[in-house]
Amino acid sequence: MDLFPLFLTIKVSFFATVLALVTGLALAWVMAKKDFWGKGLLDVIIMQPLVIPPTVLGYYLLALFGRSGWLGGVLDSLGIEIVFTWKGAVVAAFISSLPLFVKPARAALEGVGADLENAARLLGKTEWQVIRTITLPLAWRGILAGAVMAFARATGEFGATLMVAGNIPGVTQTLPIAIYDAVQSGDSNAANLLVLIITLFSFSVLFAAGKIGRRL
Amino acid sequence: MLEISLKKQLEDFEVGVDLRLDEELLVLFGPSGAGKTMILKMISGIVKPDNGRVVSGSEVLFDSTSRVNVPVRNRKVGYLFQDYALFPHMTVEENIAYGIEGPKASAGKKVSELMGLMRLAGLEKRYPHELSGGQKQRTALARTLAAEPSVLLLDEPFSALDYQVREKLRADLLNIHRIYPITTVLVTHDLEEAFMLGKKIAVINNGSIEQSGTREDVFYRPKTRNVARFMGVRNIFAGIASGLEDSNILIDTPDIGVIKAPRPPGVQFSPGQDVSFCIRPEEILVIRPDRVLGKVQDNILECDITGAIGKGSTHILYLETGQGRTPLKVELPNFVVRKLELAVGRQVKVSLKKENIWVIA
Structure with missing residues (x-):
């Protein structure tokens, strides 16, 4: 039994979650604390991966990161290849899981009232000190719950990953794709095992996220 | 600073x-x-x-x-x-x-x-x-x-x-x-x-x-x-300046009649001008029925008591006076209300003492 898809999925999901955490925190903070023109539109764009068909998302990513895409061209000249590599799977998983991180993180940051942050400013603290000593300590549970959800979503990513990274056994074949492959080729033993792994994992993730969330 | x-x-x-x-x-x-x-x-x-x-x-x-x-x-x-x-x-x-x-x-x-x-x-x-x-x-x-x-x-x-x-x-x-x-x-x-x-x-x-x-x-x-109004002066009345007398101003007010009140310093009044005056509920005096009133008494009103509410140590009386039944609010210590047997339906004489009136230009 080849466990490569399991390890690849963990690796891809890990990097996707880190990316979602970094960009998602910035986005969530801006959405929670700032008012600006086009905020509604930005919200719609961030939430798109939740409703758009994964294949359509994958198509956009291909167009963007392909060698003729404008981002792909820039990365290509730097010697970085995205499409049909494990990095492509990271990009697909990152974009798909971003909204699942931003939503709870934004709610958690919004939950830290403006009065609390203003009180800290009035007591002489800089913006960074306010974030470090007030906002983050009060919002970390929501942020963590978001990160767990993002990780879970990344492990299950299928459609967009297939479009961007393809299905190359031992290179870009993640767990969900390996399950699809096993079913297609009639290898029900492998399929059953992989399905069991991912089911147990999803169960425990949602359970953990619920536990963190409840104590908010 | x-x-x-x-x-x-x-x-x-x-x-x-x-x-x-x-x-x-x-x-x-x-x-x-x-x-x-x-x-x-x-x-x-x-x-x-x-x-x-x-x-x-x-x-x-x-x-x-x-x-x-x-x-x-x-x-x-x-x-x-x-x-x-x-x-x-x-x-x-x-x-x-x-x-x-x-x-x-x-x-x-x-x-x-x-x-x-x-x-x-x-x-x-x-x-x-x-x-x-x-x-x-x-x-x-x-x-x-x-x-x-x-x-x-x-x-x-x-x-x-x-x-x-x-x-x-x-x-x-x-x-x-x-x-x-x-x-x-x-x-x-x-x-x-x-x-x-x-x-x-x-x-x-x-x-x-x-x-x-x-x-x-x-x-x-x-x-x-x-x-x-914000200061709780519930009795605010509008009238017309009808004359000046020493340091006082006479204000003709519908229902209440001519009221004599001190002129606020530094303000000019011309006869016929619109003026308001006010008096705090606790500064209105109730006159005992048996009291003989001298001619010099100013600003005496005959009123009907239309409402009374106990408020801890004081009573709020709601009065009405004149043809147009202009409302007045009076706040009195409980013992006064008891002694004078003030109750809804009875009549009462009150005095808007000159010193307690404040004129708003």
Whole structure:
């Protein structure tokens, strides 16, 4: 039994979650604390991966990161290849899981009232000190719950990953794709095992996220 | 010293105020939604005014013409939020120490000093959710004072507290202000509180100051009908100046007749001009039925009693007088009501004593 898809999925999901955490925190903070023109539109764009068909998302990513895409061209000249590599799977998983991180993180940051942050400013603290000593300590549970959800979503990513990274056994074949492959080729033993792994994992993730969330 | 001159356009009205105060406590009094909190937020820098100036001591905190806008953290403004805004993840001790700069040892000394002063000793390790309303308020005040502000802004500091606690904490606040004589602006919509705390009161309505002055001025000598109304003067009447007599003015008022009242100093009246006058409910005298009235008695009204409500140690009587049944409100000590057997349906003679009337031009 080849466990490569399991390890690849963990690796891809890990990097996707880190990316979602970094960009998602910035986005969530801006959405929670700032008012600006086009905020509604930005919200719609961030939430798109939740409703758009994964294949359509994958198509956009291909167009963007392909060698003729404008981002792909820039990365290509730097010697970085995205499409049909494990990095492509990271990009697909990152974009798909971003909204699942931003939503709870934004709610958690919004939950830290403006009065609390203003009180800290009035007591002489800089913006960074306010974030470090007030906002983050009060919002970390929501942020963590978001990160767990993002990780879970990344492990299950299928459609967009297939479009961007393809299905190359031992290179870009993640767990969900390996399950699809096993079913297609009639290898029900492998399929059953992989399905069991991912089911147990999803169960425990949602359970953990619920536990963190409840104590908010 | 605090000097402010601020303008800000809000959705419904414009806030525009000019105030100057020394190391004293000014009460900003007005109805809800008058723009009081907005003024505090502009002084502190949380909200940026459209234009104006804020000067604290010798330091210019905001000046729209020279484009000065000192960041909130450098203003040295203490702000007590209406709901206190205590940091829920920190203990009482940590909350108070939060804004103290310098070495830990001296910070600890300062925290315990303030905790003693605020009657918080023993609560060091408690979290805000484990405190009573009064303890929360004192913790927030201690946290604010710990940062040694040069201006203190208090936004409805007692509104979230029970009546009994309120009275004690008001006394506490005056005491603390004596110990730390910081320039203080206190916002309230509670008349009793304004009167108890403010030697100086500014009455604000729809974003602008209708009158500011000593407590006695604002309370007994309101400049406008609005101020009179906010100050609890329920008896405000409109009339026409019908003549002048020495230092008095005669006002012809429908239903009430001709009223003689002292002329407010510095105001010119011409006959036929519209004037209003007011008298506080507790300053109207009830005349005993058996009393012989001399000819010199002014401003006597015959009234019907149409309502009576007990209010603790006093009674509020609702009276009506004249053809048009003009209403009057009178507040009397309970013993007077008992002795004169004042009750609904009976008639009563009252005197609007000249000295108790205040004329609004």
